[in-house]
Amino acid sequence: MEFNIAMTDELLATTRAVRKRLDLDRPVPRSVIKDCLELAVQAPTGSNSQTWRWLVVEEADKKQALADLYRRAASDYLAAAGEAAAERGDVQTKRVMGSALYLAEHLQDVPVHLIPCIAGRPPADTPPAMMAGFYGSIFPAVWSFQLALRARGLGSALTTLHLVHEKEAADLLGIPDDVLQVALLPVAYTRGTDFKRAERPPVEDIIHWNQW
Amino acid sequence: MEFNIAMTDELLATTRAVRKRLDLDRPVPRSVIKDCLELAVQAPTGSNSQTWRWLVVEEADKKQALADLYRRAASDYLAAAGEAAAERGDVQTKRVMGSALYLAEHLQDVPVHLIPCIAGRPPADTPPAMMAGFYGSIFPAVWSFQLALRARGLGSALTTLHLVHEKEAADLLGIPDDVLQVALLPVAYTRGTDFKRAERPPVEDIIHWNQW
Numbered sequence: 274m275e276f277n278i279a280m281t282d283e284l285l286a287t288t289r290a291v292r293k294r295l296d297l298d299r300p301v302p303r304s305v306i307k308d309c310l311e312l313a314v315q316a317p318t319g320s321n322s323q324t325w326r327w328l329v330v331e332e333a334d335k336k337q338a339l340a341d342l343y344r345r346a347a348s349d350y351l352a353a354a355g356e357a358a359a360e361r362g363d364v365q366t367k368r369v370m371g372s373a374l375y376l377a378e379h380l381q382d383v384p385v386h387l388i389p390c391i392a393g394r395p396p397a398d399t400p401p402a403m404m405a406g407f408y409g410s411i412f413p414a415v416w417s418f419q420l421a422l423r424a425r426g427l428g429s430a431l432t433t434l435h436l437v438h439e440k441e442a443a444d445l446l447g448i449p450d451d452v453l454q455v456a457l458l459p460v461a462y463t464r465g466t467d468f469k470r471a472e473r474p475p476v477e478d479i480i481h482w483n484q485w
Numbered sequence: 486m487e488f489n490i491a492m493t494d495e496l497l498a499t500t501r502a503v504r505k506r507l508d509l510d511r512p513v514p515r516s517v518i519k520d521c522l523e524l525a526v527q528a529p530t531g532s533n534s535q536t537w538r539w540l541v542v543e544e545a546d547k548k549q550a551l552a553d554l555y556r557r558a559a560s561d562y563l564a565a566a567g568e569a570a571a572e573r574g575d576v577q578t579k580r581v582m583g584s585a586l587y588l589a590e591h592l593q594d595v596p597v598h599l600i601p602c603i604a605g606r607p608p609a610d611t612p613p614a615m616m617a618g619f620y621g622s623i624f625p626a627v628w629s630f631q632l633a634l635r636a637r638g639l640g641s642a643l644t645t646l647h648l649v650h651e652k653e654a655a656d657l658l659g660i661p662d663d664v665l666q667v668a669l670l671p672v673a674y675t676r677g678t679d680f681k682r683a684e685r686p687p688v689e690d691i692i693h694w695n696q697w
Contacts, residue, residue, distance in 0.1 A: 277489070281496055281636040282524055284488060285629045290529040303694075311688045312494055316628065317502040317643065320566055321578040323685070328693045335695060354532055366533040399613040402606065405667040406645035408616060412624035413631075413643070416528065417497045420632075424493040431529065431625070433618035447697040455617040473535070476523045481540045482515075483547060485659040 287468040288420050290369075291428030292376035295461035301384040301427065303329075306460070309421035316417050318410040324393050325411055328446060328454075330386040338445050339435065340380035343457065347377045347434040365472060376430065376459065383459035387429070388442070389415050391453045411455055419458070428463040431456050499680040500632050502581075503640030504588035507673035513596040513639065515541075518672070521633035528629050530622035536605050537623055540658060540666075542598040550657050551647065552592035555669065559589045559646040577684060588642065588671060595671035599641070600654070601627050603665045623667055631670070640675040643668050 310327055318324070330336055355370030380386075391411055395404065419429050435442055435457045442454060522539055530536070542548055567582030592598075603623055607616065631641050647654055647669045654666060 276496060276636040277492060278636050280489060280492060281632065284493055284496075285524045285633055286527040288528075307688060307692070310692060311685075312497045314685050314688055314691070315498040315683055316500075319643075319645065321575075321581040326691050326693065327688075328697065330695055332695045363533075369533040395613045397612065397614075400609065401611040401613055401616050401619070402609075402651065402665055403648065404613050404616045404620060405648055407613070408620035409624050409627075409643055409645055409668060412621050413628035415621075416625035416628045419625075420493065421497055424488040424490050431531075431621055433531065433621055436615065436617055439614065446693075446695075449697065452697075453614055456621060471527055473523075473526050476519060476526055476539075479526070479538050480519070480522060481538065481658075483542055483544045483658075485540065485661065485664075 284420055284423060286470045288423040289428070289468045289471065290430035291463055291468070292372040292430050292459075294464045295383055295428060295459060296464050297379060297382040297384070297461065299384070299462045301460060301462065305425060305427065306385060306387070309418050309425070312421040313414040313418040316414040319406045322410055324391050325414055326390040326392050326452060328388040328390060328448065330388065330446070331384070333381070335445060336383070336386055337381040339386055339442060339457065342438045342441055343380055343432070343435045344377050346437045348374070350434065351377065376432070380459060383461050385460040387418070387458040387460055388446070389455050389458070390448065391455060392451070394451050394453045408455065415456060415458070422460065426462055426466055427460060429458040429460045431458055433457070496632055496635060498682045500635040501640070501680045501683065502642035503675055503680075504584040504642050504671075506676045507595055507640060507671060508676050509591060509594040509596070509673065511596070511674045513672060513674065517637060517639065518597060518599070521630050521637070524633040525626040525630035528626040530626075531618045534622055536603050537626055538602040538604050538664060540600040540602060540660065542600065542658070543596070545593070547657060548595070548598055549593040551598055551654060551669065554650045554653055555592055555644070555647045556589050558649045560586070562646065563589065588644070592671060595673050597672040599630070599670040599672055600658070601667050601670070602660065603667060604663070606663050606665045620667065627668060627670070634672065638674055638678055639672060641670040641672045643670055645669070
């Protein structure tokens with residue numbers, strides 16, 4: 274198959290973190306989640322480990338409990354980060370933080386929560402700088418899931434703030450101790466699909482050719 | 486823009502880790518790398534941090550030094566992992582390890598090495614299970630880069646084995662101490678573009694609905 278470069282570029286450039294424009298009223302069929310996860314697990318993994326596992330939460334009481342737990346971790350942090358961004362004149366980040374606060378308030382109402390997991394928890398004394406192979410074997414798949422959603426008119430956002438209460442979330446959902454949660458993604462149809470490219474500084478400023 | 490779902494699915498499902506089919510003879514123009522990095526940095530980052538930095542290595546002596554360093558980390562590991570896979574009858578992983586060994590032998594001849602970095606090294610006492618937000622802010626962009634390559638007839642592979650010698654690579658390339666390397670991707674045009682979907686177990690086996 275020949276790829277249409279303009280279309281693939283549009284997909285990669287306009288798959289945003291969607292929070293305020295998640296449609297809280299439109300149900301998400303399981304078949305859509307399954308189709309997008311089938312595409313997700315086509316991504317490569319280190320040493321072909323394929324240790325990804327996917328927890329999909331649709332039940333209202335569990336989403337409510339996850340949202341409560343998320344807000345406990347997130348609200349103070351997001352408000353402070355928003356204020357700090359405003360003080361240094363970073364309008365884009367201030368807007369992102371406002372959007373993230375909106376999500377925290379409405380998380381229980383999002384049709385689906387996806388919690389990507391890894392079967393096999395890393396030893397607690399692993400240096401953080403040696404975790405690239407581990408997380409590099411799950412986040413490409415997570416991003417593929419988000420891109421597959423985008424092509425189908427849905428949106429999501431990669432959040433990790435609930436992980437400070439990972440054990441509580443595990444108890445709520447029956448996740449075994451040796452399984453590591455890596456994120457929580459709200460998933461919904463989007464209100465409209467006309468998402469734009471993000472404003473970014475010139476990429477040349479952050480590329481180093483041959484030498485830092 | 487309306488997305489062609491069949492085409493986006495094909496992109497997500499056939500962007501493989503390419504090693505044996507990297508074209509070692511065809512130069513890769515800087516403009517292609519730059520275009521793909523422009524798409525990469527459209528990905529979201531946690532708290533809009535955008536701390537990604539990109540080191541692109543084209544010079545022969547530096548690629549040779551990186552390849553030597555990579556082989557020192559990789560060869561024994563890959564050979565052992567291949568034998569272990571063969572012993573348990575895991576043909577797919579055995580093939581992956583053979584391909585990875587091929588890459589290790591030819592790494593210096595690949596036209597471009599890309600080393601994605603994060604400005605801001607995490608504190609050494611950060612628990613490995615709390616690194617999701619950190620790595621989740623770079624690997625979606627790395628995967629977007631790989632997908633953008635695929636649409637243009639190029640391929641790559643996400644490798645992390647050189648990171649056990651991260652400091653040596655940093656000294657070679659002048660990377661400051663507070664900048665963290667997260668991977669090394671060989672980048673080249675591919676010999677042919679007819680990549681197939683990977684064989685995967687049924688996705689239902691690794692989805693948990695509402696409860697583990």
